[in-house]
Amino acid sequence: MQTLDLSEIGLREVNKTLHAQAENTNQTAWTIENARGSHAIACGLDAPIEVTVKGSTGYYCGGMNQQATINVHGSAGPGTGENIMSGKIVIEGDASQYLGATGHGGLIVVKGNASSRCGISMKGVNIVVQGNIGHMSAFMGQSGNLVVLGDAGDALGDSCYEARFFVRGSVKSLGADCEKKEMRPEHIEFLKEILAEAELDADPSEFTRYGSARNLYNFDVDNAGAY
Amino acid sequence: MNKHDPKGIPHTTPRQSATFTQDINSDIRRAAATGIYDIRGGGAKRKVPSFDDLLFMGASISRYPLEGYREKCDTNVTIGGLNASNPIELDIPITIAGMSFGALSGPAKEALGRGASAAGTSTTTGDGGMTPEERGHSNKLVYQYLPSRYGMNPNDLRKADAIEIVVGQGAKPGGGGMLLGQKISDRVAEMRNLPKGIDQRSACRHPDWTGPDDLEIKILELREITGWKVPIYVKVAGARPYYDTTLAVKAGADAVVLDGMQGGTAATQDVFIEHVGQPTLAIVRPAVKALQDLGMHRKVSLILSGGIRSGADVAKAMALGADAVAIGTAALIALGDNDPKYEAEYNALGTTAGAYDDWHEGRDPAGITTQDPELMKRFDPIEGGRRLKNYLKVMTLEAQTIARACGKNHLHNLEPEDLVALTMEAAAMAQVPLCGTDWYPGKPNTSY
Numbered sequence: 001m002q003t004l005d006l007s008e009i010g011l012r013e014v015n016k017t018l019h020a021q022a023e024n025t026n027q028t029a030w031t032i033e034n035a036r037g038s039h040a041i042a043c044g045l046d047a048p049i050e051v052t053v054k055g056s057t058g059y060y061c062g063g064m065n066q067q068a069t070i071n072v073h074g075s076a077g078p079g080t081g082e083n084i085m086s087g088k089i090v091i092e093g094d095a096s097q098y099l100g101a102t103g104h105g106g107l108i109v110v111k112g113n114a115s116s117r118c119g120i121s122m123k124g125v126n127i128v129v130q131g132n133i134g135h136m137s138a139f140m141g142q143s144g145n146l147v148v149l150g151d152a153g154d155a156l157g158d159s160c161y162e163a164r165f166f167v168r169g170s171v172k173s174l175g176a177d178c179e180k181k182e183m184r185p186e187h188i189e190f191l192k193e194i195l196a197e198a199e200l201d202a203d204p205s206e207f208t209r210y211g212s213a214r215n216l217y218n219f220d221v222d223n224a225g226a227y
Numbered sequence: 228m229n230k231h232d233p234k235g236i237p238h239t240t241p242r243q244s245a246t247f248t249q250d251i252n253s254d255i256r257r258a259a260a261t262g263i264y265d266i267r268g269g270g271a272k273r274k275v276p277s278f279d280d281l282l283f284m285g286a287s288i289s290r291y292p293l294e295g296y297r298e299k300c301d302t303n304v305t306i307g308g309l310n311a312s313n314p315i316e317l318d319i320p321i322t323i324a325g326m327s328f329g330a331l332s333g334p335a336k337e338a339l340g341r342g343a344s345a346a347g348t349s350t351t352t353g354d355g356g357m358t359p360e361e362r363g364h365s366n367k368l369v370y371q372y373l374p375s376r377y378g379m380n381p382n383d384l385r386k387a388d389a390i391e392i393v394v395g396q397g398a399k400p401g402g403g404g405m406l407l408g409q410k411i412s413d414r415v416a417e418m419r420n421l422p423k424g425i426d427q428r429s430a431c432r433h434p435d436w437t438g439p440d441d442l443e444i445k446i447l448e449l450r451e452i453t454g455w456k457v458p459i460y461v462k463v464a465g466a467r468p469y470y471d472t473t474l475a476v477k478a479g480a481d482a483v484v485l486d487g488m489q490g491g492t493a494a495t496q497d498v499f500i501e502h503v504g505q506p507t508l509a510i511v512r513p514a515v516k517a518l519q520d521l522g523m524h525r526k527v528s529l530i531l532s533g534g535i536r537s538g539a540d541v542a543k544a545m546a547l548g549a550d551a552v553a554i555g556t557a558a559l560i561a562l563g564d565n566d567p568k569y570e571a572e573y574n575a576l577g578t579t580a581g582a583y584d585d586w587h588e589g590r591d592p593a594g595i596t597t598q599d600p601e602l603m604k605r606f607d608p609i610e611g612g613r614r615l616k617n618y619l620k621v622m623t624l625e626a627q628t629i630a631r632a633c634g635k636n637h638l639h640n641l642e643p644e645d646l647v648a649l650t651m652e653a654a655a656m657a658q659v660p661l662c663g664t665d666w667y668p669g670k671p672n673t674s675y
Binding site for chain 2: 011012015016019039040043044046058059060063064066078079082083085097098101102104117120121123124139140142143159161162216217218219221
């Protein structure tokens with residue numbers, strides 16, 4: 001286990017050290033101490049390493065992550081895991097706005113709640129939130145899955161494309177062109193797998209699926225009011 | 228005697244309204260027939276005060292010109308020396324603006340890279356990501372970071388020579404985009420993670436930041452991910468140039484790209500293009516003033532775009548304080564867009580060469596703004612690249628001709644004192660004297 005003290009060596013040195021880890025590094029376990037809400041911690045990683053951040057993080061922790069596993073032992077600020085490509089980010093506390101924005105792949109798990117615009121413009125990432133999510137979540141979501149064990153706020157999935165949303169609790173309201181969908185066996189199977197991967201316990205049969213009604217896919221003047 | 232008027236009473240001549248012109252009436256009929264606003268490509272077509280309203284004074288008894296074929300007039304420019312370990316070094320101060328693969332064909336993007344590289348300048352990606360052809364043929368490639376993040380990935384980000392965070396563009400300050408289904412080929416769809424053939428809406432705001440304080444953190448993140456190697460530009464529309472430039476600089480930008488309303492777009496509402504934003508001439512001085520007030524003029528670069536067409540425009544932009552310019556529409560015309568040789572086909576589309584702007588429909592006779600495999604075959608990227616290189620060389624020679632006449636051994640040494648204005652409007656906007664006077668509207672310590 002390698003330890004990096006952020007307050008001592010600074011952000012540039014922390015990220016530089018993590019970026020220097022190659023595909024076949026044998027130093028696979030790292031701890032970052034004294035995060036103290038700093039921004040851009042462990043962003044742009046691209047190696048199969050496991051990074052534990054002690055404390056809460058500011059904006060863009062784990063941004064554009066590839067391959068790495070990042071554990072935040074605290075809460076995470078806005079834009080955590082934005083544009084994640086692969087790997088895994090686990091947040092023990094709550095997550096602020098724009099969690100996993102535009103993420104292309106990988107998995108983000110939040111043990112607490114996630115704020116508004118969770119999964120905005122998601123492009124393939126899987127996001128699992130144990131608590132609730134805020135308003136305008138998965139706005140313009142293109143692909144990937146947003147799984148919520150609690151409740152969803154207003155305007156879930158507004159203007160979404162092919163992303164799928166699974167909510168166990170209530171949905172305050174659905175956004176434009178988002179509708180309730182049938183749960184088929186493949187969805188139950190998917191939930192079993194993703195919940196196991198997220199190490200969270202919930203009964204897949206209690207979830208409801210939502211997704212695009214596909215009415216806004218090609219411009220039609222009769223739908224102009226919905227845009 | 229009028230045959231329709233047997234009584235012989237004199238008629239007034241038929242008169243067209245200056246308010247309800249034939250153009251306006253056709254807009255009304257189109258709206259009434261369709262129920263939807265008009266979408267088109269390009270920039271503002273209306274007449275606005277422009278660089279055409281400025282003149283250089285040239286040399287005189289008190290100003291010595293440089294010898295055209297003996298004395299040097301340099302044109303190189305460095306962008307991003309402030310924060311980046313690998314700043315962008317360009318031979319000429321004319322760059323190629325961001326235009327997407329999707330809006331343009333793959334071969335057209337390749338030609339832009341070939342032409343720019345041969346002329347010693349940079350080209351820019353667009354809303355849709357980086358293609359291997361474009362990266363391969365561009366010596367210096369600027370990677371646009373846009374609200375939609377279509378095709379955005381860290382591997383391409385690290386291949387870029389600079390990053391341009393796009394906040395706005397001159398044709399539509401505050402607008403997003405829409406790439407209509409007919410242009411979404413398999414390849415375009417795959418790059419954007421969307422199904423084929425459906426409309427692709429691009430957001431108008433970034434998904435993970437709002438406001439200048441967030442922008443500063445976003446710039447920090449991008450620098451951390453790219454190891455502080457490459458310059459970071461911020462592109463804004465000509466909306467509030469003094470404040471936008473100030474805020475971009477405070478957020479840590481290496482360059483501000485400022486795009487006036489003549490700057491083009493692949494597709495947006497005509498009403499947006501013609502009625503939102505400011506002319507390029509009007510935005511450059513406030514932006515330069517912002518840089519000067521911060522002590523950052525010539526440290527943070529100012530790249531001006533929107534209707535730049537000639538070496539005269541380049542020289543005027545630089546005399547007013549820009550470090551470089553960017554061209555988009557002009558580059559497409561150099562490649563062959565709107566060429567009269569396709570007049571019969573433009574007519575068949577209900578338009579004429581020079582006026583064709585339905586780029587979003589993907590039926591471009593010149594094979595540039597299309598994804599149709601048959602139309603694309605008409606465009607040769609090697610020939611297109613050569614034409615763009617020639618055009619960039621001519622613009623540079625023209626700008627040098629003017630600079631030498633003003634006694635300047637570098638384009639950057641051109642200054643507002645070299646200019647006069649033909650109109651009151653241009654004098655006020657450029658803050659240079661009206662021809663034949665020593666005055667411009669708003670000049671300090673003068674009254675109207």
